[in-house]
Each structure stands twice: as structure tokens, then as C-alpha cells.
Amino acid sequence: MTMRQSLTDAVRCLSSISQEEAYLEAQLLLMAVTGMTRESLFQNLTQDISPANEEVLHQLLARRLRREPLPYIIRRRFFFGLEFYVDGRVLIPRPESELLVEKALQIAEEKGIHLAADVGTGSGAIAVSLAVNLPHTLFYATDISSPALEVAAINCRRHGVQERVHLLQGDLVDPLPHAVDLLVANLPYISHVTLPTLAPEIRHFEPAIALDGGEDGLHCIARFLATAGPKLRPGGALLIEIGESQKQEAVPIARKYFPKSEIVVIPDLAGKDRVLLVRTDALIP
Numbered sequence: 001m002t003m004r005q006s007l008t009d010a011v012r013c014l015s016s017i018s019q020e021e022a023y024l025e026a027q028l029l030l031m032a033v034t035g036m037t038r039e040s041l042f043q044n045l046t047q048d049i050s051p052a053n054e055e056v057l058h059q060l061l062a063r064r065l066r067r068e069p070l071p072y073i074i075r076r077r078f079f080f081g082l083e084f085y086v087d088g089r090v091l092i093p094r095p096e097s098e099l100l101v102e103k104a105l106q107i108a109e110e111k112g113i114h115l116a117a118d119v120g121t122g123s124g125a126i127a128v129s130l131a132v133n134l135p136h137t138l139f140y141a142t143d144i145s146s147p148a149l150e151v152a153a154i155n156c157r158r159h160g161v162q163e164r165v166h167l168l169q170g171d172l173v174d175p176l177p178h179a180v181d182l183l184v185a186n187l188p189y190i191s192h193v194t195l196p197t198l199a200p201e202i203r204h205f206e207p208a209i210a211l212d213g214g215e216d217g218l219h220c221i222a223r224f225l226a227t228a229g230p231k232l233r234p235g236g237a238l239l240i241e242i243g244e245s246q247k248q249e250a251v252p253i254a255r256k257y258f259p260k261s262e263i264v265v266i267p268d269l270a271g272k273d274r275v276l277l278v279r280t281d282a283l284i285p
């Protein structure tokens with residue numbers, strides 16, 4: 001069987017679960033199986049696929065048909081232009097969270113950040129992306145999940161930032177030994193009503209601890225806002241990802257714990273409220 005036939009079969013097979021992504025996913029699976037880049041795959045479409053690779057492709061397709069997310073199957077995911085190792089121990093980093101990194105880098109450019117922390121780091125995608133782009137900043141990256149921190153450690157090593165990103169296990173900001181200039185957090189924010197409505201890829205495969213934000217989705221975020229103040233240096237800033245419909249509830253919580261600071265909600269490129277920013281250097285009258 002040629003690579004082209006394998007690709008066509010894979011697309012047909014994947015169309016049953018995801019019409020839009022079937023072609024792209026088929027390519028990525030074939031690339032993972034053969035170890036080829038996209039370019040070499042397309043240059044070799046008329047070549048035969050080896051029986052061993054054909055067998056592996058069938059196994060991977062079967063996993064995908066059981067709705068395992070593709071990034072877990074191919075063990076990688078791009079985030080902020082960097083390739084991260086991912087598996088079922090961590091949430092798959094989402095493109096929406098790149099806005100957190102972008103805003104954090106803007107703040108760093110404005111005022112210089114010596115010490116920062118990523119709370120609920122998961123795969124380490126946010127901390128590592130920041131560390132790669134801010135070579136003079138030291139980071140703490142915390143998570144309640146030890147298995148998630150094992151994945152974060154892989155990604156710190158992969159991107160050569162393991163000396164500057166200190167991984168700490170524990171609840172929210174508890175493990176931070178010092179106050180920092182910048183706190184960044186993408187914590188679980190899915191409410192109990194929403195959890196059962198999520199795609200099977202998320203519900204059945206991504207870690208519940210990375211998704212479950214309690215009854216109203218804001219349990220973790222509220223606890224984070226309540227405890228973050230003492231872990232911020234004077235003039236420090238806090239950036240937190242929120243769900244698109246959580247602005248109305250999240251802003252008053254932030255206001256309660258940061259009554260004098262500027263609080264803004266920043267929309268993503270699709271216009272959805274996505275990031276809540278607290279700036280303790282910009283005081284309101």
C-alpha cells in the first residue's frame with residue numbers, strides 16, 4: 001500500500017469523528033508513524049508504507065477513534081511557537097492561553113520582571129514560553145499534581161530552561177518561597193454544569209483536576225485571588241485566564257482582594273473575554 005493510499009484511508013476513517021480536522025490529523029498521524037516531516041511525506045506519497053508502519057498506523061487510528069486527543073497520541077503540541085511534550089498527565093495547552101504569555105511579555109517589556117510564577121503550570125507551556133522569551137527572569141512553576149510536574153520537567157529540559165524554572169508541588173501560591181513581580185495562572189475554570197457537555201476528548205482523557213473549577217467554575221480562581229496578594233511584590237501584576245462568560249463574577253472577586261489596583265479584562269482575538277489583569281502599580285483613586 002502506498003503512503004497516498006494510507007493517507008486517504010486514514011482521512012476516511014477519521015472523518016467519522018472530525019470532518020474538519022480529518023485531513024490534518026491523518027497527516028500528523030502518518031508523520032508520527034513514519035518519522036517524516038510534512039515535506040518528505042508529500043514527496044514520498046507514491047512510496048510504499050512498510051507493513052510494520054501500516055500496523056502502527058492502524059493502532060493509532062483505533063486510539064483516535066476511541067476519541068483520545070491527537071496530541072496525546074503523537075505526544076506533542078505546539079504552543080507559542082514551541083513544541084511541547086504532552087501526555088494524559090497534563091491538560092493539552094490551548095491557543096487561547098497564548099494571550100496570557102503575550103500580555104505577560106508586554107508587562108515584562110514595560111517594567112522588567114526579575115522573578116515570576118506560573119501557578120497551575122501543567123505541561124509547563126506558559127512558564128517555559130515565558131522563560132524562553134525572558135532569558136534574564138527566574139521562574140517558579142507550581143502545580144498540585146506531581147504527575148503534571150513530571151511533564152513540565154521534560155519540557156523545561158527540552159527547551160533548556162531547567163536552571164531558571166523551579167518546579168514546586170503544592171496548592172496554588174503556597175509553595176512560593178518569595179513574593180514575585182508577576183503571577184500568571186491558567187487554573188481550572190469549568191463549572192459543574194458545563195463539565196458533562198464537553199467533548200469526549202476532554203471529558204474522558206484530560207485530567208479532571210485541570211478542568212474542574214467547582215460548582216460555579218470560579219472555585220480555584222477565587223482562592224487564587226484571595227491568597228495571591230502577599231505573594232506579589234509592590235508594583236507587581238497578576239494575569240489569570242478566565243472563561244469567556246466569567247468576567248461579571250471574576251472582576252468583583254478580584255476587586256475584593258485588590259481594592260486599590262487597576263483591574264481589566266482583556267479579550268482574545270475572537271473578542272471573547274479571556275484574561276483578567278490586576279496591576280498593583282496602577283492605583284485607582
Ligand SMILES: C[S@@+](CC[C@H](N)C(=O)[O-])C[C@H]1O[C@@H](n2cnc3c(N)ncnc32)[C@H](O)[C@@H]1O
Nearest residue numbers: 093120121122143144145171172186187188210
Ligand atoms: C487548566 S490547566 C492549565 C495547565 C497549563 N497552565 C496550561 O495553560 O496549559 C490547570 C492546571 O492547574 C493545576 N491545578 C489544579 N488545582 C490546583 C491547585 N489547587 N493548585 C495548583 N495547581 C492546581 C492542574 O493540575 C492543571 O495542571
